[in-house]
């Protein structure tokens with residue numbers, strides 16, 4: 032801005048007359064402005080050439096020019112100058128547009144080009160030499176680097192004399208002959224990119240060369256470089272090379288780039304230690320040639336014609352793969368990359384596979400450690416969704432199955448039967464035999480139902496598999512087609528479903544009801560996945576785990592059936608491990624564990640267990656022994672237990688001496704609704720608490736007021752049927768009674784002590800003379816039937832019994848727990864009812880059940896098995912139905 036520094040005083044303060052002086056002043060001003068503008072425009076031009084013309088013009092220079100102008104000029108001359116200024120800017124713009132980089136070469140460069148004229152002379156060469164240092168021999172000094180880019184050189188013969196060069200950079204010239212490098216034994220780096228080399232036949236590279244860049248030439252083939260043991264980096268991009276060759280034994284080669292050539296196959300790279308391989312923009316169709324390249328870190332195969340990724344496995348170090356613009360179509364191709372442990376960045380943009388709706392989740396599932404896919408960061412939520420979609424954790428599967436059946440169930444007209452009606456205190460009794468396939472649980476379930484036929488009914492599940500020889504529809508399973516099964520799911524018919532070995536299995540509401548209507552508890556067998564799902568429902572089964580401890584015996588049993596393939600057998604045996612760990616990791620998950628290696632012994636234990644629950648006489652055990660000692664083990668030989676007069680409803684009764692059965696006792700804490708409530712909120716507001724209590728009360732009253740089926744007394748967790756007997760066989764249930772004390776009243780009694788004519792039609796229909804007991808509702812009613820405790824000599828005994836039971840049955844958090852024992856007794860007495868039970872002599876005081884509120888102590892399972900990889904496991908069928 033020299034113009035701006037001219038002294039204003041000198042220019043403006045002349046001695047001319049006023050008018051002339053004014054005119055002169057203006058001229059001077061104009062002159063000054065012109066100069067100044069000239070300067071500004073020149074600067075602007077420089078700016079425009081160097082960077083972006085428009086930006087510089089509009090933003091910086093223009094603003095500066097304006098400011099200067101308006102500072103120097105008065106208002107009148109402003110317009111004139113403005114116009115002039117605008118013209119100048121316009122012409123500057125147009126000249127900048129026509130200028131190009133080459134025209135803007137520095138005068139030095141122009142001079143050099145003229146000097147070289149395509150032929151490298153000593154004078155020109157001097158300007159490119161640098162890095163003066165000792166020669167490799169160490170005896171003299173020499174320039175080790177020559178750099179002459181962009182000089183239009185075509186003749187570099189002079190370089191024959193420069194034998195000490197270690198680095199030669201001649202990019203952007205017109206060189207066709209590079210033979211001179213053969214005379215440079217110390218050359219380590221050669222850059223002859225952007226030249227006109229068409230063949231490497233005459234090129235004799237120095238033996239120790241490390242880096243060669245011959246990109247952007249016209250090479251049609253590669254050179255034999257097999258013995259170049261130090262070659263580290265080779266760039267042959269943008270040539271016309273048709274095959275990779277001559278690289279064998281390049282044991283130091285780490286970077287190889289052959290982008291934009293004419294390669295159709297990848298070969299000749301076996302066992303090379305290449306880390307970065309770029310084959311972008313070729314015509315490659317497959318990548319099998321990469322199979323042995325175990326050192327790859329980065330791979331660019333974009334813009335090719337690749338359809339299959341076979342060969343992409345076993346690259347343990349591969350971190351980045353670019354497969355943009357190829358022909359990868361099938362989701363299955365991703366499988367070839369699933370075992371790449373370090374793969375983090377993958378690009379599959381512009382491949383047909385992208386159109387697949389499952390592309391994202393499938394890819395994220397297959398390559399779970401990806402952090403970037405198609406230039407986008409992978410979100411953690413997408414990863415979770417992907418895993419939940421393709422290999423959901425067992426808990427997710429169970430939750431999803433449960434949710435599916437609940438949702439489909441809501442959509443349908445549901446009939447809730449009194450026989451399995453979930454109420455706050457009394458779950459429908461179910462016995463579930465759990466274990467891996469062929470552990471014998473089905474046989475055992477059938478035997479139990481046969482022996483305890485007055486208590487248990489076999490629950491017949493549905494399956495989509497076809498019947499095996501000897502299986503009957505409606506006996507072992509309800510055999511249906513897969514389509515029917517799916518329809519049943521959508522009709523909300525199932526409580527739980529799984530898919531095992533490609534077949535669906537499911538427990539339907541109706542199957543359960545069929546047993547319940549018979550007045551029987553339900554006995555069922557299932558896989559672990561079914562249990563997971565069942566545990567989410569309102570049902571409160573007892574689960575007995577039957578575990579084959581001897582793998583050979585288990586395998587033998589599977590083989591003997593002659594029904595399964597080898598992989599199915601392996602699958603079944605491998606799953607034993609998951610049962611064992613479930614039992615070990617979640618104590619109490621199963622109520623009892625029995626080894627199923629010996630079916631006889633397993634049955635004995637099971638049978639004994641049930642006898643204890645049911646308080647059955649032990650007289651049959653001798654018979655069982657006899658059967659077992661006999662030659663042949665047959666279920667039909669088993670004696671059939673006859674229930675004693677007093678053992679009808681002793682479902683939860685158990686001997687504390689038997690460690691197995693302890694878990695069966697206390698189901699009060701397993702109440703579905705209380706579990707749900709506990710999960711929903713740990714702490715409740717006062718309003719919520721009131722609302723819950725109100726609803727609980729209503730539910731209890733509803734249950735109490737309802738006349739239920741006559742056989743449901745078996746299903747109650749009643750304790751004391753055997754303790755109070757009378758001629759009329761009326762039962763007093765302390766367990767239920769104590770629970771009901773707070774809400775029972777004489778008014779309740781009035782409502783509930785209805786005659787049998789008040790029974791609902793369903794009960795009437797289902798009544799059979801086999802068991803003369805009461806429905807849960809009626810039992811409640813009976814409990815509070817008038818008993819004159821004051822006059823009855825049994826009062827104290829009853830009180831004691833009540834006391835002893837109450838101790839074990841009050842549930843923390845339940846309303847009952849807030850009452851003291853005395854209050855409970857008082858309420859009991861306050862009923863002021865007259866006893867219908869003249870005989871109380873038979874009352875027995877139950878001894879406290881030791882450990883009845885404890886978690887079961889399960890026998891430890893020896894860990895003799897090796898942990899097997901579990902193949903694709905059974906899944907809840909509902910998932911596939913969605």
Ligand SMILES: Nc1ncnc2c1ncn2[C@@H]1O[C@H](COP(=O)(O)OP(=O)(O)OP(=O)(O)O)[C@@H](O)[C@H]1O
Nearest residue numbers: 467468469470473492529536537538556557558561
């Ligand atoms: N509703 C269900 N829910 C979960 N699992 C079930 C259900 N019904 C049957 N299963 C289980 O599915 C598995 C396969 O049953 P399938 O009848 O085909 O096998 P199996 O060879 O007869 O086995 P097993 O002798 O153990 O019953 C068995 O372990 C069975 O217990």
